């Protein structure tokens with residue numbers, strides 16, 4: 063496959079395209095979920111358990127109930143039925159915490175909701191929630207950070223279905239490891255991390271009879287509707303979920319959390335709309351986190367660097383009830399060529415809230431471990447880490463025996479090396495200096511799955527020359543409004559400023575979840591099919607409307623391009639604008655709908671479909687004051703055709719910034735006394751900010767991957783984070799001589 067040519071003159075695809083929703087955002091017109099206001103709106107604030115393990119014996123609500131403006135204090139006895147949800151077909155029934163709120167009196171994690179205060183104002187509700195007293199039977203919480211896998215069967219249930227704990231195997235990895243001339247056996251630890259989108263989780267619930275409307279901060283309105291319909295025993299047609307703008311989610315808003323049924327149940331009881339906005343502290347407790355992982359990696363290699371054995375055995379912590387799976391072994395079986403391999407996982411239950419997908423779930427901590435091992439092996443063998451990787455580049459996906467649809471990882475390494483200036487690296491620790499600072503250089507590779515979720519869309523051509531494109535997907539800040547407009551413009555030739563985009567509403571055709579970096583790749587075929595269908599209707603109108611210049615021609619003789627209908631034999635020069643034809647026919651609009659099936663989860667794929675990439679990192683180190691900074695990053699991504707390079711670069715840069723946080727800052731700490739995530743605020747849980755961010759030089763290879771969709775576009779939301787942390791820890795070693803294998807790297811680690 064050759065690289066994409068220059069885009070055609072009229073196509074917006076492949077061009078830097080400013081966000082079409084940008085003006086609404088910067089002018090304050092964009093309505094985020096909590097911005098919607100309704101007459102008679104009530105405010106709800108949950109009461110959080112202050113223990114992490116035990117039982118709620120008594121709830122004293124008397125004081126709270128008498129407080130001014132308080133409408134109700136809901137709890138197990140008076141909230142009314144909230145049912146469990148189960149898997150549905152496709153992405154219809156996914157939920158990270160299945161236990162409906164208040165279902166029993168057992169407390170399994172700190173911050174579990176035990177009651178809900180509802181009042182006329184947020185302040186009154188908060189005061190009332192604070193006045194509710196719980197009496198508990200306490201047991202010591204288990205938030206131990208050293209993990210030993212629980213006794214589990216060989217096949218365990220996970221949030222997405224059953225999974226074999228022996229995840230992948232070929233050859234005889236034990237034997238090959240035992241006889242390998244060079245061996246590495248290390249354990250890598252990543253901490254629990256908490257999603258910190260700027261916008262907290264929000265639900266506003268409104269009932270009209272047996273119809274429930276939810277204004278929700280959601281990355282997946284369609285699944286959200288399915289789950290909430292089950293929780294309230296409703297047909298899903300009775301539930302509507304609306305999410306116009308999302309202040310990001312990082313995975314924490316993929317699936318519904320317990321605040322949503324609470325708000326809906328309160329609104330049902332009180333007969334008024336109820337809004338519930340989580341506090342930042344609650345965000346650390348009850349809406350997911352990336353689990354703590356502990357990963358043993360054993361690598362055997364020949365003395366010239368050819369891998370002969372790779373074993374990756376990982377354990378992660380999990381909540382008491384929900385089997386969220388942190389799939390650290392996802393990329394291990396195919397990232398490099400190795401004849402003998404084994405990947406296994408285990409789980410260790412802890413008194414923590416349910417785990418959840420967090421940007422690059424599984425693969426990001428997994429690649430941290432395996433890419434760190436590759437870097438250590440390179441140092442052990444005194445081989446350049448880029449060369450070691452290129453030496454072990456596979457010809458096909460060795461775990462499945464199928465070719466990659468489009469893999470240009472070696473070219474990423476080569477371009478990254480060149481842009482970074484890697485050839486001037488001196489391998490000895492502490493040997494590189496600049497301006498009195500010690501430099502450390504490190505690199506790592508990465509990958510992320512590419513596939514499509516099922517998607518549907520509609521496209522309308524209207525008599526004023528505008529186009530409307532709609533799909534019930536979301537824009538979580540990633541640029542979906544713009545992508546949908548670009549796709550509609552590509553097919554119709556109508557400029558972006560004449561395209562209306564509707565998304566984030568289950569009243570629209572069912573679109574994909576904004577997750578797995580798959581939303582863009584999923585909507586491409588659906589929007590194209592919808593546009594084709596609308597165009598086909600238009601051509602029929604052109605051929606059948608009395609007085610139309612194309613009357614008495616067959617629709618098949620007509621073509622549509624750049625907003626013009628014309629006879630194929632005449633060519634586009636003799637075209638008529640579609641809006642003129644529609645006015646003549648007295649039509650406000652012609653519409654088409656289109657859908658595309660999922661490729662994700664296909665058990666017998668012909669190709670192994672992934673994006674690939676690499677990061678080259680420089681750190682500066684001042685041993686005198688123990689100051690470590692990331693000073694520059696070069697990133698190269700092989701992510702298929704890039705639909706909007708402007709927002710794509712932005713996404714990858716965001717991933718790299720988050721990677722700096724993962725490597726050096728982020729860490730959720732659970733108090734062993736009461737099990738609380740104790741750094742549950744943005745002062746104590748530190749994320750990388752602009753001051754931590756060096757110049758980030760992002761490049762895309764732009765090879766279209768036609769296995770994914772007709773444009774060849776793959777996803778870019780998550781891969782930017784993958785591989786950053788191992789590149790940074792390698793750079794830290796190169797600068798300081800300290801090998802840190804437990805993230806984040808702390809100043810104390812470097813004071814040796």
Ligand code: MOS
Nearest residue numbers: 313420421577578
């Ligand atoms: Mo991403 S963790 O699938 O939002």
